[in-house]
Amino acid sequence: MKKIYTCIICPRSCELEADILPDGQVSVSGNGCPRGAEWIRNELSDPKRTIASSVLVEGGEKEIVSVRLSSPVPLRMIFPIMDEIRRVSAKAPVSIGDIIIRDVLSSGADVIATSSVLAKKE
Amino acid sequence: MENRGIVVIGAGPAGLAAAVKLRRLGAEDVLVIERENETGGILRQCIHDGFGLERFGKSISGPEYAALLKSEAEELGIECLTGTSVLEISKDRTITAASPSGVVEIHAEAIIAAAGCRERSRGSIMIPGERPAGVYTAGTAQAYMNLYNRMPGRNAVILGSGDIGLIMARRLTLEGAKVSAVFELQDHPNGLERNIVQCLDDYSIPLYLSHTVTEIHGKDRIEGVTVSAVDGNLRPIEGTEKYYSCDTLILSVGLIPDNTILEKAGVEIDPSTNGAVVDEHLMTSIPGIFSAGNMLHVHDLADFASAEAEAAAENAFLYASGKLDTGRNLSVVPGEGVSHTVPGRITGHGPFTASLRVRKKERGKTVEVRQGGKILGYRFFPLVIPSQMISVDAEAAAGCENVEVIVR
Numbered sequence: 001m002k003k004i005y006t007c008i009i010c011p012r013s014c015e016l017e018a019d020i021l022p023d024g025q026v027s028v029s030g031n032g033c034p035r036g037a038e039w040i041r042n043e044l045s046d047p048k049r050t051i052a053s054s055v056l057v058e059g060g061e062k063e064i065v066s067v068r069l070s071s072p073v074p075l076r077m078i079f080p081i082m083d084e085i086r087r088v089s090a091k092a093p094v095s096i097g098d099i100i101i102r103d104v105l106s107s108g109a110d111v112i113a114t115s116s117v118l119a120k121k122e
Numbered sequence: 123m124e125n126r127g128i129v130v131i132g133a134g135p136a137g138l139a140a141a142v143k144l145r146r147l148g149a150e151d152v153l154v155i156e157r158e159n160e161t162g163g164i165l166r167q168c169i170h171d172g173f174g175l176e177r178f179g180k181s182i183s184g185p186e187y188a189a190l191l192k193s194e195a196e197e198l199g200i201e202c203l204t205g206t207s208v209l210e211i212s213k214d215r216t217i218t219a220a221s222p223s224g225v226v227e228i229h230a231e232a233i234i235a236a237a238g239c240r241e242r243s244r245g246s247i248m249i250p251g252e253r254p255a256g257v258y259t260a261g262t263a264q265a266y267m268n269l270y271n272r273m274p275g276r277n278a279v280i281l282g283s284g285d286i287g288l289i290m291a292r293r294l295t296l297e298g299a300k301v302s303a304v305f306e307l308q309d310h311p312n313g314l315e316r317n318i319v320q321c322l323d324d325y326s327i328p329l330y331l332s333h334t335v336t337e338i339h340g341k342d343r344i345e346g347v348t349v350s351a352v353d354g355n356l357r358p359i360e361g362t363e364k365y366y367s368c369d370t371l372i373l374s375v376g377l378i379p380d381n382t383i384l385e386k387a388g389v390e391i392d393p394s395t396n397g398a399v400v401d402e403h404l405m406t407s408i409p410g411i412f413s414a415g416n417m418l419h420v421h422d423l424a425d426f427a428s429a430e431a432e433a434a435a436e437n438a439f440l441y442a443s444g445k446l447d448t449g450r451n452l453s454v455v456p457g458e459g460v461s462h463t464v465p466g467r468i469t470g471h472g473p474f475t476a477s478l479r480v481r482k483k484e485r486g487k488t489v490e491v492r493q494g495g496k497i498l499g500y501r502f503f504p505l506v507i508p509s510q511m512i513s514v515d516a517e518a519a520a521g522c523e524n525v526e527v528i529v530r
Contacts, residue, residue: 006315010175013315015505049320051296052169052183054268063271066169068183075324082296096189114169115185 005043007036016040048072052114053085055100060092060117067100068114073107080105092119127151128438129217129230131208131383134163136236136415138191139177139428143435145198149442153228154195154202155219161195161202162188163238164261165424167268170289172316176425187424208237211387215410232410232438235384235398236431239416241286242376249281251338254345260286260374267293275370279347280304281335285313285422287374292321301325302366305333305349307356310483312376312509314422334358335371344371377420384413394462395419401467402474403437404430409448412438419464419477422511430477447471452493452519459529460489461508470519476527477513480506484529491516493525 007014012032018040019027026044028037042048050072054064073081081104090100094117101111128149130137133156144152160166165173168184175181178190195202206221217228241259258266258274264286266272276299280287283306291301304322309332311318322329330349336358337348346367350358379397381389390399390407397418398406405412414434415427440446449469454476456463463478476491476499487506491499491514499516506512506529519525 006319008316008319010172010181010316013510015315047324049324050171051292052171053293053296054169054271056271062269064268066183066185066268068169068171078296078324096186114183115166115189 005040007031007039009035009039018044020044047075049075049078050109051078051081053082055085055111055113056089057094057117058089058091059120060090060094061120062117065090065094065100065117066114067111069104069107070110070112071108073104073109077105077107081107081111085111090117092117123216123227123229125229126153127230128153128232128234128442129228130154130234130236131217132156132163132235132237132415132417133158133161133202133204134236134238134415134427135165135187135191135424136238136417136427136431137163137234138188138195140234140236140414140431140435140438141200141202142191142194142198143432144439145200147436147439149439152200153230154200155206155208155217156202156204157207157237159205161192161204167261167265168289168424169268170293173424176423177428184424191428208383211235211383211411213388213408215408230410231442232412234431234434234438235406235411235413235417236415236434237380237383237417239377239420240380242373242378244373247373247375249335249338251348252340254338254340254343256340256344256369257338257371258373260284260290260372263290263370263372264293267297273297273299274372275299275368277302277368278370278372279335279349279366279368280372280374281347282306282374282376283311283313283318283329284374284376285317287372288313288317288321290372290374291327292325295325295327299370301327302368303327304329305335306331307334307352307375308332310508312374314509315507336363338371343369345369347371377416379417379419381417384411384417387411389413392462392464392466394456395464397464399466400464401469402465402472403441403446403448403469404434404465405437405441405446405448410438410441412441419462419511422509426511451522452525454491454525454527457526457528459484459487460527463527468519468525470521473515473517475513475515477511478527479508479511480529481508483507487529489514489527489529491525491527493519493521494523498525
């Protein structure tokens with residue numbers, strides 16, 4: 001069975017053709033780099049995604065700090081992870097790269113700050 | 123009046139990259155003028171990842187990209203006037219700006235205009251109906267959520283399949299809002315395929331092509347929209363109207379370079395891009411004024427805007443040292459199948475790269491840069507789509523005949 005996918009690893013958006021052979025093997029063509037072939041094999045078994053959100057900051061110059069996952073997680077874990085992100089808050093000052101939640105829901109990915117928030121001046 | 127070296131207008135992905143490049147080339151006096159109170163431009167509110175693959179070799183979010191650029195600029199001791207709006211540029215490169223300390227006048231040896239673009243709004247696409255609250259451009263909704271922690275609404279409809287609209291469909295969904303559908307007037311999506319997959323398909327948000335909002339309902343707050351299918355001429359088809367109830371309408375209907383300042387200065391503007399007409403050195407029709415990034419033409423990626431601005435920086439540096447070849451004589455025009463191409467002028471003295479967008483999605487096409495019967499450059503593409511900017515390298519043009527870029 002042949003199926004066309006658009007690779008979402010990078011914005012180059014390669015059009016990949018995946019040929020799923022009767023023995024379950026997948027042969028991939030159209031990929032501009034090896035990551036495309038690896039991605040499609042994952043996509044067919046357990047698709048992975050990364051997300052960005054924001055977390056409340058206590059005592060900061062700004063109300064929120066932007067966060068993202070440090071690495072992709074299975075798509076099915078996105079909503080449970082969002083619930084975790086909503087539950088936490090960070091204390092100012094927050095620096096870019098700070099780990100807000102380590103190994104969130106044992107996914108192997110951390111929730112990390114992608115911007116800095118200074119402490120509010122008294 | 124203050125006399126300065128090279129002045130960069132805008133501290134986003136293009137402007138900051140230009141300033142950093144200028145310093146690395148050895149330019150001693152580089153000044154950046156930024157309207158906002160912080161550097162970073164639109165990157166600050168683009169918290170999703172996918173930035174930086176080209177420039178930094180890793181996939182990071184917009185704020186991280188902005189922070190990396192900022193630290194490069196700080197290490198090089200680049201001066202940046204924030205909270206300062208350029209009001210006017212004169213032909214002799216005098217900049218008038220409103221700064222926190224009052225109006226300042228700065229004369230520059232060269233200027234790189236990299237002030238980005240604006241979103242098209244409800245007014246520019248003229249949706250009929252009432253004028254309730256709850257109608258936002260995608261960027262405004264993005265700023266509300268990502269900078270100010272405010273939810274634009276709970277039940278949204280999105281018009282237009284631009285990247286920011288797609289990203290906002292996912293963001294709203296993740297934050298608990300319902301996104302009923304995305305409607306696109308054209309018969310092809312406007313955003314990157316990547317965003318269709320991971321922002322819409324992943325969350326089962328339907329995308330209706332060849333559809334548009336034909337009426338907005340609601341008195342104080344939007345209550346719903348009427349959506350119609352459109353024909354091949356993009357006109358609504360009678361009898362296809364469907365009502366969608368919503369409390370929010372998000373518009374992601376295109377970006378246009380913001381060129382009021384350059385236009386006022388007398389710079390020639392390309393009606394197909396709304397950006398300045400530049401030559402292969404990215405110099406506008408006024409000598410010493412360069413333009414790059416989304417202010418020149420709207421890019422697909424911040425990384426590409428940065429790369430283009432670095433090229434502008436190299437040329438501005440040469441210009442300020444009196445070493446730039448500024449002869450301008452040939453026009454480069456979009457031909458069959460091409461909606462716009464940059465540069466719109468070339469000196470004809472050296473090779474150049476045409477950056478362009480095609481009019482429609484096609485397979486197995488060759489893009490040619492030709493002058494009369496002579497092919498100056500060509501490149502084969504297995505697939506061309508309007509939402510992806512492509513480029514073709516071309517050799518120097520001779521004579522005085524105009525150059526044309528075509529899809530065949």
